Amino acid sequence: MKTVEQRFGAPDSKHAAVGDPPITRWDYPAFSVYFEYDKVITAVLKRNKPANSQ
Numbered sequence: 001m002k003t004v005e006q007r008f009g010a011p012d013s014k015h016a017a018v019g020d021p022p023i024t025r026w027d028y029p030a031f032s033v034y035f036e037y038d039k040v041i042t043a044v045l046k047r048n049k050p051a052n053s054q
Contacts, residue, residue, distance in 0.1 A: 001026075001038045
C-alpha cells in the first residue's frame with residue numbers, strides 16, 4: 001500500500017476492508033487497486049462510458 005501511494009499519490013477514495021481475507025479497494029481517477037491485507041492482488045482500469053450512453 002505504501003508503494004502504491006508513493007508511486008501514484010493519494011487515492012480519490014479508500015474503501016474499508018471486506019471479507020476474510022480482508023480485501024480493500026482504492027479508487028484513482030483511471031483505475032482501482034485491490035489489496036489483500038497490504039499486498040496488491042489486482043488493478044482494474046475504469047472504462048470510459050460511450051458519449052451516447054444514458
